[in-house]
Amino acid sequence: xxxxxxxxxxxxxxxxxxxxxxxxxxxxxxxxxxxxxxxxxxxxxxxxxxxxxxxxxxxxxxxxxxxxxxxxxxxxxxxxxxxxxxxxxxxxxxxxxxxxxxxxxxxxxxxxxxxxxxxxxxxxxxxxxxxxxxxxxxxxxxxxxxxxxxxxxxxxxxxxxxxxxxxxxxxxxxxxxxxxxxxxxxxxxxxxxxxxxxxxxxxxxxxxxxxxxxxxxxxxxxxxxxxxxxxxxxxxxxxxxxxxxxxxxxxxxxxxxxxxxxxxxxxxxxxxxxxxxxxxxxxx
Ligand SMILES: O=c1[nH]c(=O)c2[nH]c(=O)[nH]c2[nH]1
Numbered sequence: 001x002x003x004x005x006x007x008x009x010x011x012x013x014x015x016x017x018x019x020x021x022x023x024x025x026x027x028x029x030x031x032x033x034x035x036x037x038x039x040x041x042x043x044x045x046x047x048x049x050x051x052x053x054x055x056x057x058x059x060x061x062x063x064x065x066x067x068x069x070x071x072x073x074x075x076x077x078x079x080x081x082x083x084x085x086x087x088x089x090x091x092x093x094x095x096x097x098x099x100x101x102x103x104x105x106x107x108x109x110x111x112x113x114x115x116x117x118x119x120x121x122x123x124x125x126x127x128x129x130x131x132x133x134x135x136x137x138x139x140x141x142x143x144x145x146x147x148x149x150x151x152x153x154x155x156x157x158x159x160x161x162x163x164x165x166x167x168x169x170x171x172x173x174x175x176x177x178x179x180x181x182x183x184x185x186x187x188x189x190x191x192x193x194x195x196x197x198x199x200x201x202x203x204x205x206x207x208x209x210x211x212x213x214x215x216x217x218x219x220x221x222x223x224x225x226x227x228x229x230x231x232x233x234x235x236x237x238x239x240x241x242x243x244x245x246x247x248x249x250x251x252x253x254x255x256x257x258x259x260x261x262x263x264x265x266x267x268x269x270x271x272x273x274x275x276x277x278x279x280x281x282x283x284x
């Protein structure tokens with residue numbers, strides 16, 4: 001029986017880089033977590049330990065810091081494109097590079113004082129190979145809650161079903177959304193802000209009969225409002241809020257007191273794209 005090497009990639013994960021722009025008394029801050037993955041002609045290192053084609057992950061980490069100084073960071077998508085293009089262009093053995101970035105937000109408190117955002121994290125994944133370039137922007141941990149306008153009933157039932165049907169429940173989720181841009185020449189900041197606003201508005205304004213329905217409404221809203229977006233993929237954990245039985249204490253509970261359960265949780269996932277468009281799995 002023959003044994004062969006399959007798909008492989010390697011790189012430095014989670015390089016944390018903070019860049020301060022000190023052009024004057026008013027400083028700017030970018031705070032990123034950058035992961036690099038490279039792939040290409042890397043059979044030799046796996047099969048014989050010949051490392052001639054291997055650009056060390058330590059060098060990749062150094063490149064992140066050097067580029068932050070030399071070119072600045074700018075928008076995370078720009079920084080990712082610059083890095084991914086560099087790795088593919090500079091190393092003949094490297095044919096594919098993916099740079100994934102998390103950007104942590106900081107609120108300005110003063111000219112050189114900041115407060116770390118508690119909430120959502122902006123993300124991007126940039127892929128560069130011989131066939132082209134793709135950028136997927138995203139957001140994680142965007143926690144949203146509707147305290148009404150959510151029902152769940154009429155579902156399939158079998159002998160294990162105990163869930164009561166409800167015409168009024170809390171609907172809460174921590175949105176993970178990623179969206180493919182149709183061009184690498186995009187106003188990244190405006191696009192991110194616009195997509196995020198569309199996701200939030202659709203969540204808040206949808207009278208929900210299922211989280212699945214809300215997911216589709218959110219993806220649809222993004223595609224309707226943001227022409228630069230080709231496809232949206234959403235992962236929505238159903239952060240269950242379970243009504244507490246207060247009857248033992250002689251109290252009723254008309255949707256006022258809940259247990260916020262952390263697990264298990266329903267996980268609703270889906271993609272929304274433009275009709276006739278092919279899903280671009282390689283970019284995600
Ligand atoms: O919006 C929901 N979708 C489900 O598929 C589901 N399943 C479940 O138990 N509760 C819910 N809620």
